[in-house]
Amino acid sequence: MDNMEDTVGCLGVIALAILLVIFSPLINFVFAFFVGWLIKITFGAIFCQGLALLGINIPSTMIPLFCGTLGVIGSFFKTTVNFKKADKKAS
Structure with missing residues (x-):
């Protein structure tokens, strides 16, 4: 019976990974x-001008x-x- 529970657990992890992907x-x-919608309703024209400067x-x-x-x-x-903290002996 433990083997069946392990199999179901393994299949559950695989299914979860596929759903996540x-x-x-x-x-x-x-x-x-x-x-983007918030940008459009607040300062959309300025955003478009800035993108136009970038081509x-x-x-x-x-x-x-x-x-x-882009997201x-x-x-x-x-x-x-x-980042690892440098050893005090090295300095």
């Missing part, structure tokens, strides 16, 4: 789209989609930096 970009897109010409109606897309792309390039 599928829904993580979707969640990132939704949050970034919402932030990216989009209308203010496309800001939420632009931010959502998903940016989520694949996360880095973590760990």
